[in-house]
Amino acid sequence: MAGPYRNSDFKVNTYFKRFPDQLEAARKAGYGVWVNEVRKLNNCFYARKLQGDVSIREIFRAVWPSFKKRHAERLGRPGLVACVEKFIGCHDFANGYLYYECPKCGDFYMVGFSCHSRICPSCGKKYRDARSAKVSAKCLEVPHRQFVFTIPAQLRTFFRLHRKPMLDALFASVSESFRLLLRKHAPKAYRREGRKLGFVCFLHTFGRDLKWHPHIHALVAERWMGKDGALHKLDFFSFDFLRLAFMNELFARVYAFCKAELPTGERRAMWLLMKDLREKYPKGYYVYGPKFSNERTTTRDITELTHYIARYASHPAISERRIESFDPKTMVVRWFYDPHEDDDVGDETEKKGRQYVEESAEEFVKKLLIHVPDKGFQQIRYYGFYSNKCKVEPQTGLLFSPSQLARMLDDNTWAKGLIKAFGYDPTLCKCGAQMRVNYELSDMKGEYG
Secondary structure, eight states: OOTTSTTOOTTTOOGGGGOHHHHHHHHHHOHHHHHHHHHHHHTSHHHHHHTTOOOHHHHHHHHHHHHHHHTGGGOOSTTHHHHHHHHHTTTOGGGOEEEEEOTTTOOEEEEEOOOOOTTOHHHHHHHHHHHHHHHHHHOBSSOEEEEEEEOOGGGHHHHHHTHHHHHHHHHHHHHHHHHHHHHHHOHHHHHHHTOEEEEEEEEEEEOTTOOEEEEEEEEEEEEEEOTTOOEEEOOOOOHHHHHHHHHHHHHHHHHHHHHHHSOHHHHHHHHHHHHHHHHHOTTOSOEEOOOOSSOOOSHHHHHHHHHHHHHHHSSOSSOGGGEEEEETTTTEEEEEEOOGGGTTOOOGGGSOOOEEEEEEHHHHHHHHHHTSOOTTOOSEEEEETTSTTOOSOOSSOBSSOHHHHHHHHHTTSHHHHHHHHHSOOTTBOTTSOBOEEOTTTSBTTSTTO
16 A cells, blocks of 8 residues: 555555554554554654665754864844754754643553744645635635746855845845836826735745856736725736846845945945846846736636745755755765756657756755745735735635645644654554643643643
């Protein structure tokens, strides 16, 4: 029975066979309880370790003490050190835990508190699902489209050196580009009717190769709204105009920052760079947003789309499944990625193929730290009639019902997450009873409690 869950091929994943008495008790309670117990055993920390799974936390725990001493000058960004150290202590019982107890047989299950760190894969998934539910709660029952706005590679280093103001400028440039597009569509009506688009912007800072690559994904409703709240169809977007508008808006903000904050020499160098970039990209910067073949109005489509976009705005730069090995003796990490260039190549012989990287754990940690957002920095932002600042209520109904939204939030709990990912309920006892939290035996005074 392999099924869709990890470590569920009971002919290959045989760690559970080490616990015959435990499984016999589960079998007496029913086949479903037995399967739940097998999956619970096969996915415990030690079982995954034996199968070669590598956790990012394991790498950080090995590297962090010496890394922190050697690179103190690199760790000054707001909240970065605290973020990493909370992550290292995620689910550590020393930081607090909940004690689940079976009311029938007295068996127990303990779970350490989450760190809620933005670098943690486990907490990042919860954050993603929560943000996805929040975005979904805003979506109106109209078609939506995804746009991507990318800066030229020559500006990436500058965006790293001046991280917050430049990323804010990137968000503002995308927002202003859409506003200018709508104004160009009908200048007089735009002012008279107070037309607004509705869109949500998600910042992604990395590519599959972990390099610093800031870009914006925008979820855009194919409607504009007037002062009366009525929505009107808008499904044609001029990419020629958007590309140039985005380039001009971005350049204006970058140069304004240089004039206000940088010495004359650096300002002059940026002016010359922007002049070269205008000549190199006469049609503007990369903006991508194809119309879907079907109208994206179903709850399933929007859910999948928001999950996909939100994932990269609230998740570590690499999935742990892409880490092949970590040797704590040599401190070498081996991981892989599939190049974007292969995505649209049909002929397998012309593809670059999967790329493998073998590097020191310290270099690997450096790459991940680049993508940890500053404390308080919002990587998902709402604009137009999706913004909380909009005082006009759209006349079109919401895409999701209150019960659907409640189900999304309920699915984001710790136990439901394990059920979806690994196919087992951690609170289902081997005797078939449901465990309950015993607060007297729980440690609510830990750092994360």
